[in-house]
Amino acid sequence: MRTIYVDNNATTAIAPEVLEVMQPYFTSEYFNPSSMYTAAQSTAAAIRQARETIANCLNAGAPEQLLFTGSATESNNSALFGTVQANSQRHHVITTAVEHPSVLEVCKELQRRGLEVDFLPVNRQGELEMRDYVKALRRDTLLVTIMLANNETGVCYPVAELVRIAKETDPQIIFHTDATQAIGKLPVDLQGDLRHVDLLSFSGHKLHAPKGVGALFVRRGTRWQPFILGGHQERGLRAGTENVPYIVGLAKACELAVAGVDEEQTRVRQLRDRLQSALYECIPALEVNGSEAQRLPNTLNLAIHGIEGEAILFELSRYGICASSGSACTSGSLDPSHVLKAMAVPFTAIHGSLRISLSRYNDEQDVKRIIEVLPEIVANLRKLSPYWDDQRNCLKV
């Protein structure tokens, strides 16, 4: 059975081009880039080159502003803790209720350490209300951290606008954004509309590089201090021997991702939109979470009333379709997704969420197959559900 992989916001397949450029650094070019002998120059040069490539991809300016890390989670931890450590005179942090756990949990930890954190609410579409944001800004605000795009719903946040308001209020406020889901799907220009963003995180495995590599952009002059100590690598800003093959892979993946933004915005968006309208037609009591907000072109988060997400995933997997859900049974806790809860998705649908996230490797066939099987799966599960009226084909109240 062919695997239909539509869980690209969770992780992605490694691009063959990426794997190819990584190969030599596993075999012949294994030298520690910090070593003195001539042979090691090739690995040191590979890292230098990778840094330049990524800086170009993001129009970041000086490549030294990019640090290689082990993951977006590490980048987010470093960004937040490193900023707080370097700015002990301020005590207030602003974030949103829908950030990735690697931001949210760090913010909760900061709270426990005595800082004040505002978790901005979102509306029914998953969008921020500017009024809430402006009201939250304070004289002692140290850090604002708001993601570019949400991993569950694909809803995008107006970071360019948010950072401008913060800096006009007080240029000392440090602005961090988690760009993990955005790179390759949205244009990211660190000298253009994002020129005032101080810190930006992302990882490789969401853009067809392997898991275990990420990057943190720290704009020159930002009051930030290193979080991982114990070595001179990355000019002392992130200790640890450089993961050469993965860094090389990340650079290649960034190149491909940035070159692919147009395809993502056209072909992938069309696939997603076609899938969305077909499912709207054949599944009653279906909502699309964040449908009226600015959304990533590849993400479709469905709220299917009256049934539970894990059962849907399980049925889909029988057809080789890999997707994900924000239902309690799949979240690792007994609580449904914090993002959908923050959006006040109705209780009849919050456990029936299904996220389909496409990539450039998906095609017409994949979408067709989902349209063939999903409506029937939903209908079968609804027959079992005490909350579904099968005769009238609607939700029982």
Added chain:
Amino acid sequence: MPWEYSEKVLQLFREAVQGSGGTHMGELEAPDGFGEHGSIVCGDALRFAFRVKRHPTDPTRDIITEAHYLTFGCTSAIAASEALCCVLEKQAKTPLEALRITNQDLIDYLGGLPDQKIHCSVMGAEALKAAVIDWAKKRGVDLSGYLPTQLERQEEGRLVCKCFSVSEPYLRRKIRELQLHSVEAITNALKAGGGCGACRYAPGGLKDLLDECWGTISESEAVAETPVAPEPLSPYQLGKKVEQIIETVIRPLLQRDGGDIELIDIKGQQVYCRLIGACATCPGSAQTFKLLVEQKLKEEFSEQLQLIAV
């Protein structure tokens, strides 16, 4: 995390979803016993019903002939519902015999359940019990000899887990019945503590109930997870909190009478304030200060807190 379901769970789930013959999925019209457990808000719910062949003279000898269910929930919740009906047919003839079926019977029938899915089997056993109680009511059977003294399905009492509406009497009973020895086991079986988690180690929470039930040394995690006493507020935090209380509690009260309050400074435990507006010229302003403002602040912080008029 990936699924770790037994073959039996998978088989029952698939048969139910595909509506294969012989499954018990569906509704019964005018059932003799009907019971529910869970809710859509919690993420799973089971609606269970059975029909009996009535004995002409002795209702305790009614024979269960048919059982059906509708389930909202995950793979294992659906399989557990199916298991409930199968076990019932195999082990019980009368509703009274059905009361002996426990969630462990369902787990055994299913060939095991992952720890975090134990609550699916509890849901089945609870819905069955509720249905038998319903049957007994309809048939005028006295269940007092067959059920624990409190037979109410949703025991009334203080809510311990607010996320999943789990009450203290229910928890007390279940901790013993299901032999739950850790907070995690409670969460896996009853869901309590699986939402915000606030009730796990709160006073009167899950840990306290466990200790009461089994004595104090019931789980090793307690040592690591005992919450540390909160640090005293820093001057900065104190200031922020005072401001917040003035803003939300004191100021609205004063403003009703055309007055207002201004916070000037905070040094250690001394709070410097100024009354303004109508209150400033009021002969009773000293009273206002002592009675209202200082009282409120002392309540919120400590008796040592001192209010100084400026």
